[in-house]
Amino acid sequence: MSMCHVYRVFKLVALVLSVTLVGCASSLTRVDAWQGNPEGAATPAVLKTPGEIQVAAINGRSMTRFMLDDLALDYGLLPGETEVVFTYKTIWARTGVVRDGESKVHTVESEQQVVRFDAQPGAEYRFRFDKPSSRQHAEAMMADFSAAIIDSNGVVVAESGKWDGLSQANDSRTPLGTSTSGASAGPGSTTLERLQALWKDATEEEKRTFLRWAFE
Template identity: 60%
Template sequence: MCHVSRVFKLMALLVSVALAGCASTLARVDTWEGELPVATEPAVLKAPGAIQVLSVNGRSMTNFLMDDLALDYGLLPGENEVVFEYKTIWAKAGVVRSGESKVHVVESGPQVARFEAGAGEVYRFDIQKPGSREEAETMMETFSADIIAGSGAVVAHSEAWNGRSQLTAGRTPVPSGNGEMAGDAVSGSSLERLKAVWADASDEDKKAFLRWAFE
């Protein structure tokens, strides 16, 4: 039974990684389809576990099966639109009834941040950290997060997402050098997608992933 559980755990995560778009490594989620043009260096947006990125430039980023996971997102240089939610969890005080959740979840509605990403630049979310559930609930009433560049400059303030993109044209997929959509090469079965992801992963990422899968 334990072996079956481990196999299921392994396959579930591998399929989710494959469907997420064949990230260049298991440590970074690339937000485009296909291959980057030659000599193009992506930007990186670092998201803490409290941030769940829902979509980037209209492409869903919710294929991962794990919550509260800090992730790096690869961004194409140029204009980017990131839709996300912020969530905090607080333990309940006192006796918790059978079947009742042991925690309070305080979360924002969907937020959107739009900014111009520079090639090779690293960005991160900057969010005020509440000290209590009550403070978190108050903060959600006017919630906004900043996107900070490596220099420390604020490049974007998030606002409530109204469900409508301001990008006039999608920035994905990206054509490969031979004029074909590189994503077509891995558009077959989940197994084929998995092979493509695994081939691009570093030895260190592969070892870390296998340790996690069979622990």
């Protein structure tokens, strides 16, 4: 595969991810966890997530994975019972000599976690978790990692546990219709699967425009 082709593929992936962000967000930093205009969308709760938290799914709906892992985002939540699947991830610089081909950083990542709570209209929620002082401390935390969800007054409303892969979310909380778009793919879906799903939903004019851009 030529470098030119690799570059075009990278551009294609980047465009799809950016289009997905624009399509589901009400601002550059808020991603709404629903489609259409369901009841409660006018007074959503907001879940603020720091760069260490990577949200995989909300109420069974896959959230977009962005090009930067440490991107802090706000998520708009429909009021009511809410299920959030996420992982905690930190990156630490390597010390000493780094050989060619070796990563310059250590990555410490938790198993997938799930937290469930009753989101109130217009309320703001945040994650709270212990801050490791070193990579070794972070690795030690992963054995029994848990994060709490707190409200704007600092009151704990829920604590996370290990995700068993079984969603308890009500499908009506994230109306997706019968579309097979990338937004409805499961938390484990790949970038290729999202690309394929988005392509199926695109109009003929959108496909032509996209191809002209990707291979110009």
